[in-house]
Amino acid sequence: MDFDLSDEQKMLAEQARGLLAERTPYDHLRKLIDGGAEWDEALWRELGAMGFLGANIPEAHGGLGMTELDLGVISQELGRANAAVPFFSSIVLAADAIRLAGSAAQQAEWLPKLASGEVVACFASAEGPGPVLGPGTVLAQGKLTGTKQPVADAGIASLAVVQVGEGLALVRLDQPGVTRTRLDSFDQLRAHYRIDFAGAEAEAMPGQGVLPTLLDRAAVQAAFEAVGGSEACQQMGLGYVKDRQMFGRPLASYQAIKHKLADVAVAIELAKSNAYFGGWAAEASPADLPAAAAAARLTAIKAFELAARENLQVHGGIGYTFEANCHFYYRRERMLAVIVGNRGYWANRLLNAQPGAQGKAA
Amino acid sequence: MDFNDTPAEAAFRAEAQSWLAAHAPAHEMPVGIKLEDTDEAARGRAWMRELYNGGWSGLTFPKALGGRGLSGIEAVIFAEEEGKYHLPKGPFTSIGTGMALPVIAKHGTDEQRARFIEPTLKGDLTWCQLFSEPAAGSDLAALRTKAVRADDGSGDWIINGQKVWSSWAHLTDWGILVVRTDPTVPKHKGLTFFVVDMKTPGIETRPIRQISGMKEFNETFLTDVRIPDANRLGAVGEGWACCMTVLMGERLGSGAHRSGVEPLLDLAARTPAGDGSTMLDDKALRLALADALAEEQGERFFQARLRTMVSKGENPGALAGMIKLAYAGRQQRVLGLGMELRGLDAIAADPADSFTPDLQYDYIYSTVMRIAGGADEVLRNQIAERVLGMPGEVRMDKDIPFEQLK
Numbered sequence: 211m212d213f214d215l216s217d218e219q220k221m222l223a224e225q226a227r228g229l230l231a232e233r234t235p236y237d238h239l240r241k242l243i244d245g246g247a248e249w250d251e252a253l254w255r256e257l258g259a260m261g262f263l264g265a266n267i268p269e270a271h272g273g274l275g276m277t278e279l280d281l282g283v284i285s286q287e288l289g290r291a292n293a294a295v296p297f298f299s300s301i302v303l304a305a306d307a308i309r310l311a312g313s314a315a316q317q318a319e320w321l322p323k324l325a326s327g328e329v330v331a332c333f334a335s336a337e338g339p340g341p342v343l344g345p346g347t348v349l350a351q352g353k354l355t356g357t358k359q360p361v362a363d364a365g366i367a368s369l370a371v372v373q374v375g376e377g378l379a380l381v382r383l384d385q386p387g388v389t390r391t392r393l394d395s396f397d398q399l400r401a402h403y404r405i406d407f408a409g410a411e412a413e414a415m416p417g418q419g420v421l422p423t424l425l426d427r428a429a430v431q432a433a434f435e436a437v438g439g440s441e442a443c444q445q446m447g448l449g450y451v452k453d454r455q456m457f458g459r460p461l462a463s464y465q466a467i468k469h470k471l472a473d474v475a476v477a478i479e480l481a482k483s484n485a486y487f488g489g490w491a492a493e494a495s496p497a498d499l500p501a502a503a504a505a506a507r508l509t510a511i512k513a514f515e516l517a518a519r520e521n522l523q524v525h526g527g528i529g530y531t532f533e534a535n536c537h538f539y540y541r542r543e544r545m546l547a548v549i550v551g552n553r554g555y556w557a558n559r560l561l562n563a564q565p566g567a568q569g570k571a572a
Numbered sequence: 573m574d575f576n577d578t579p580a581e582a583a584f585r586a587e588a589q590s591w592l593a594a595h596a597p598a599h600e601m602p603v604g605i606k607l608e609d610t611d612e613a614a615r616g617r618a619w620m621r622e623l624y625n626g627g628w629s630g631l632t633f634p635k636a637l638g639g640r641g642l643s644g645i646e647a648v649i650f651a652e653e654e655g656k657y658h659l660p661k662g663p664f665t666s667i668g669t670g671m672a673l674p675v676i677a678k679h680g681t682d683e684q685r686a687r688f689i690e691p692t693l694k695g696d697l698t699w700c701q702l703f704s705e706p707a708a709g710s711d712l713a714a715l716r717t718k719a720v721r722a723d724d725g726s727g728d729w730i731i732n733g734q735k736v737w738s739s740w741a742h743l744t745d746w747g748i749l750v751v752r753t754d755p756t757v758p759k760h761k762g763l764t765f766f767v768v769d770m771k772t773p774g775i776e777t778r779p780i781r782q783i784s785g786m787k788e789f790n791e792t793f794l795t796d797v798r799i800p801d802a803n804r805l806g807a808v809g810e811g812w813a814c815c816m817t818v819l820m821g822e823r824l825g826s827g828a829h830r831s832g833v834e835p836l837l838d839l840a841a842r843t844p845a846g847d848g849s850t851m852l853d854d855k856a857l858r859l860a861l862a863d864a865l866a867e868e869q870g871e872r873f874f875q876a877r878l879r880t881m882v883s884k885g886e887n888p889g890a891l892a893g894m895i896k897l898a899y900a901g902r903q904q905r906v907l908g909l910g911m912e913l914r915g916l917d918a919i920a921a922d923p924a925d926s927f928t929p930d931l932q933y934d935y936i937y938s939t940v941m942r943i944a945g946g947a948d949e950v951l952r953n954q955i956a957e958r959v960l961g962m963p964g965e966v967r968m969d970k971d972i973p974f975e976q977l978k
Contacts, residue, residue, distance in 0.1 A: 211574065211575055211576070211577060211578075211581065211645070211876060211879065211880065211883070212573060212574050212578075212880055212883075213573060213575065213873065213876035213877050213879070213880045214573065214877060214880045214881075214884075215573065216573065279573060444960075448960055448961075448962070451962075452961075452962070452963075459963075459966070460963055462962045462963055463962070463963040463964075463965075463966065465949075465953070465965065467962075468952065468953060468956035468957070468960075468962050469949070469952040469953075469956070471956060471960055471962070472897075472951075472952040472953075472955040472956045472959075472960070473952070475894070475955055475959060475960060476894045476897055476898050476955070479870075479874050479891070479894055480867055480870030480871060480874055480898060481870060482874075483870045483871075483872075483873035483874040483876070483877055484866065484869055484870040484873060486573065486873060486877070487869070487873045489573075490573050490575070494574075494575075495575075501869070502869075504862070504866065505865070505866040505869040505870060506866075507866075508862060508863055508866035509866045509867060509870045512863070512867075553859060553863075554855070554859060556862070557858050557859045557861075557862030557863070558858065558862075560862045560865055560866060561837065561852075561858055561861065561862050561865070564834065564837055564865070
């Protein structure tokens with residue numbers, strides 16, 4: 211047994227971490243927010259040039275043909291940096307959907323452009339409050355009608371992968387039947403949109419029944435991203451409490467603070483271990499993927515919410531200011547918590563994967 | 573990353589499987605019957621003897637000392653395979669192999685090693701741990717049991733005091749014992765470590781009536797117990813270092829355990845919800861069970877990461893405490909949930925209900941895991957200090973002679 215990242219994966223992580231640390235200091239994130247930016251375009255171009263965007267896209271389609279675990283390593287670093295890029299939308303969801311459900315022609319047309327970053331795609335599924343897969347969009351005779359919202363990164367995307375019932379369709383966004391309206395986004399570093407489709411030209415993808423698997427694979431990546439964010443919160447909190455003096459000694463010397471951060475550390479290790487297994491199972495043991503993805507998802511939500519909340523808490527009042535850096539993660543965490551289905555969905559996914567434990571409530 | 577055994581590991585596993593298939597079934601414990609303590613301990617010795625004869629005792633122990641000299645990962649593989657049988661394993665033998673042997677091997681003289689190690693590996697010698705005292709638990713170095721030299725020039729030590737939570741002390745042959753030999757120095761510096769024959773006059777063990785109704789723990793009174801100096805391990809005043817050797821073994825040992833959540837899924841599926849469905853359909857319960865199951869899986873893979881570290885020769889250190897901390901708290905939470913899902917039957921079970929009594933016992937016993945082998949709070953401190961590099965606790969007893977402490 212060897213349950214550790216390979217030396218190559220560790221190098222990949224270092225490379226991504228180094229680049230992101232240099233390009234996205236927190237002041238840079240503040241500038242993006244203050245400027246109302248849709249995204250960090252320069253960073254996206256650089257990630258594309260370095261091959262990160264095409265990491266798990268097959269070589270035949272212009273990617274590097276690496277594994278889900280390699281992609282996870284990158285997701286973790288993007289989570290750590292709280293980067294303002296549409297990686298999850300365009301690569302983790304849209305490109306993967308095209309790989310799983312697209313025709314050979316659709317894959318050949320889109321995957322190389324997504325791998326290079328030249329085209330950004332968004333993933334449109336929710337229809338307002340409620341489940342992540344919305345019920346009301348209709349595709350008939352190549353025309354799509356309905357409203358999807360919120361859709362992350364739709365403003366910068368030229369292509370949408372749209373969930374229609376249990377299937378998926380491709381829609382070019384620069385056409386008359388599509389109206390995009392920007393929404394106020396709780397995560398200030400990821401723009402969200404409402405998209406109205408009024409008989410827009412759409413192309414169904416032939417693959418059927420891929421949505422559960424697509425969500426499983428995305429859940430593993432979301433878990434990696436959450437682990438990266440959690441680790442950033444942990445480091446930020448630790449740095450602050452070691453520095454801050456209170457009643458004549460470091461804040462870090464108080465047991466109430468030590469125990470909080472010890473609990474955060476345990477939650478992170480459990481989530482990270484599940485994420486590793488999910489990344490491994492996605493390639494090596496697909497039968498284990500549903501349970502692995504669900505466990506990764508549930509523990510990652512738990513770790514990131516604890517880490518983001520306690521990081522702000524140990525900062526005290528300064529943590530509530532825009533000048534401090536806790537808020538980036540405090541907001542991103544909630545987005546990751548709901549991004550590919552809530553806890554109830556993943557609880558059922560996990561229990562239903564246990565032999566003999568399929569409840570009716572699923 | 574690869575979950576499969578390497579060829580060498582697979583060969584070792586196959587060897588273990590075939591040996592166990594031939595020898596383990598005869599030693600399996602009857603299911604659903606509570607054995608007498610004496611019977612259980614005797615079966616434990618017999619299994620140790622079988623392991624020794626087959627060459628499976630002391631796997632990670634150096635060859636020169638009678639062990640196999642194998643790596644940690646091989647010990648893990650054997651434990652996994654052995655765990656597939658319901659064998660008589662428990663404190664009555666594991667305190668010897670997991671605590672007494674490491675400390676004797678590390679701190680003992682050649683003569684002591686020759687005298688104790690092989691008989692322990694064979695199951696001829698079993699051990700108990702005489703560490704905790706009524707006023708020394710998590711703060712073990714506060715212990716008060718006292719040893720002074722006999723005034724007859726023999727070099728023997730005379731011990732007086734009281735130990736507590738000594739599992740199976742009434743049925744084991746020898747004990748590992750830490751006592752205070754010098755109260756005039758700060759508390760960690762005045763301790764000395766001994767091994768003691770439990771048949772020595774002056775040792776009296778009394779069972780403790782526990783909240784579970786069981787009596788596997790004892791308190792042990794030592795009154796003018798005479799121990800020859802030849803049974804001292806390490807130098808006078810070096811008892812704390814010996815304790816650390818023992819406690820590291822306890823921490824790693826405490827990480828190994830059986831699954832807690834999966835049986836509850838079965839239990840939920842067997843418990844009616846009143847509307848024709850079962851408790852497994854209860855949405856709130858599903859969320860709680862799934863959370864616990866997800867954590868349990870994370871812990872299994874975290875364990876795998878730590879084993880990978882061990883197989884590469886790294887020491888997980890305080891990271892191992894994370895597993896125990898996560899497990900113990902979750903176990904109590906989940907067993908409490910298990911009682912709730914049974915409804916009022918959890919409090920007074922129908923005589924035909926064979927599940928609930930175990931659940932009741934396990935729920936009571938789950939308190940032990942949060943205290944023994946490093947209490948939750950101690951583990952959190954260790955994680956904060958050794959993993960996260962946070963400052964140590966402010967200490968009121970530092971550099972003050974033990975006898976001047978309040």
